[in-house]
Amino acid sequence: MTNKKDILTIAGRTYQSRLLVGTGKYKDFEQTRLAIDASGAEIITVAIRRTNIGQNEGEPSLLDFVPPDRFTYLPNTAGCYSADDAIRTLRLARELLDGHKLVKLEVLGDPKTLYPNVIETLKAAETLVKEGFDVMVYTSDDPIIAKELENIGCCAIMPLASLIGSGMGILNPWNLQIIIEHTKVPVLVDAGVGTASDATIAMELGCAGVLMNTAIANAHNPILMAAAMKKAIEAGREAYLAGRMVKKLYSASPSSPTQGMIS
Amino acid sequence: MNQATSMNLKINGNIKYFDDNSMTVEGLVMRLNLTGKRIAIEKNGMIISKSEFHQAHLQDGDQLEIVGAVGGG
Numbered sequence: 001m002t003n004k005k006d007i008l009t010i011a012g013r014t015y016q017s018r019l020l021v022g023t024g025k026y027k028d029f030e031q032t033r034l035a036i037d038a039s040g041a042e043i044i045t046v047a048i049r050r051t052n053i054g055q056n057e058g059e060p061s062l063l064d065f066v067p068p069d070r071f072t073y074l075p076n077t078a079g080c081y082s083a084d085d086a087i088r089t090l091r092l093a094r095e096l097l098d099g100h101k102l103v104k105l106e107v108l109g110d111p112k113t114l115y116p117n118v119i120e121t122l123k124a125a126e127t128l129v130k131e132g133f134d135v136m137v138y139t140s141d142d143p144i145i146a147k148e149l150e151n152i153g154c155c156a157i158m159p160l161a162s163l164i165g166s167g168m169g170i171l172n173p174w175n176l177q178i179i180i181e182h183t184k185v186p187v188l189v190d191a192g193v194g195t196a197s198d199a200t201i202a203m204e205l206g207c208a209g210v211l212m213n214t215a216i217a218n219a220h221n222p223i224l225m226a227a228a229m230k231k232a233i234e235a236g237r238e239a240y241l242a243g244r245m246v247k248k249l250y251s252a253s254p255s256s257p258t259q260g261m262i263s
Numbered sequence: 264m265n266q267a268t269s270m271n272l273k274i275n276g277n278i279k280y281f282d283d284n285s286m287t288v289e290g291l292v293m294r295l296n297l298t299g300k301r302i303a304i305e306k307n308g309m310i311i312s313k314s315e316f317h318q319a320h321l322q323d324g325d326q327l328e329i330v331g332a333v334g335g336g
């Protein structure tokens with residue numbers, strides 16, 4: 001049923017799926033793989049961390065289960081609290097992934113809330129764009145900052161729905177709507193989605209996509225939740241494209257004919 | 264002191280002793296059983312690209328970061 005022409009374009013590349021998923025917090029790599037498969041996601045985020053030196057030589061790695069040739073890897077800067085750390089991490093990621101340019105920038109401001117530090121984010125975005133990165137940027141739901149990030153040249157703006165890992169859903173749909181209305185590049189909700197209806201609401205608002213991790217990984221059945229999210233994203237997108245009816249407190253137009261009533 | 268035949272490298276925050284003072288990054292990668300693994304290496308704050316591994320010589324006191332991709336959101 002989905003219109004085949006309704007594709008997501010980010011930095012010149014096209015994607016069928018509007019659901020982007022993280023690869024953290026799963027029980028094991030096998031569960032990660034099954035959940036990603038069920039989600040239908042084509043873009044998956046990965047973190048860059050120190051390699052274990054001299055430990056378990058044959059230990060499997062994430063890459064064995066979700067091979068980079070089958071997915072678009074989106075290296076992130078999770079855990080970075082300064083522009084410099086984020087830039088350093090993504091330069092390493094580019095080297096690690098053979099010149100891969102598409103990245104997720106996030107610079108955090110506070111370890112308790114993981115709220116983004118938009119000042120450092122703006123600084124990092126500027127440098128990264130100059131260095132040729134395609135920057136998908138995690139940010140607050142502040143429309144002015146979102147605009148600044150777009151002006152810098154970020155290829156996607158990714159405001160939070162609520163705090164990372166909180167599962168609180170979309171706390172400020174009005175701000176998201178303002179951001180969506182004023183942004184030409186894709187706007188994706190990143191962080192805060194808790195369940196399928198949250199993802200649907202994000203898509204109904206007109207988001208180009210949703211990025212999530214915890215909502216799937218921390219579900220009791222992550223694989224089933226991944227499948228639910230896939231449908232939620234599709235349903236929300238189709239509802240957005242279809243255009244919803246106008247809300248009315250009372251309906252003066254019954255759905256059934258008023259003529260031909262038996263009397 | 265036998266600086267002529269050994270060196271200490273700080274790798275991912277830990278000091279490691281090597282009984283070799285003429286090692287390249289390629290040699291180190293081999294010694295650490297990381298050959299063929301998808302990694303990126305930074306030496307003293309500068310990224311060493313894979314094509315430079317064989318000619319990047321290591322010195323006593325060099326600081327290295329060796330990173331890979333892991334699960335994350």
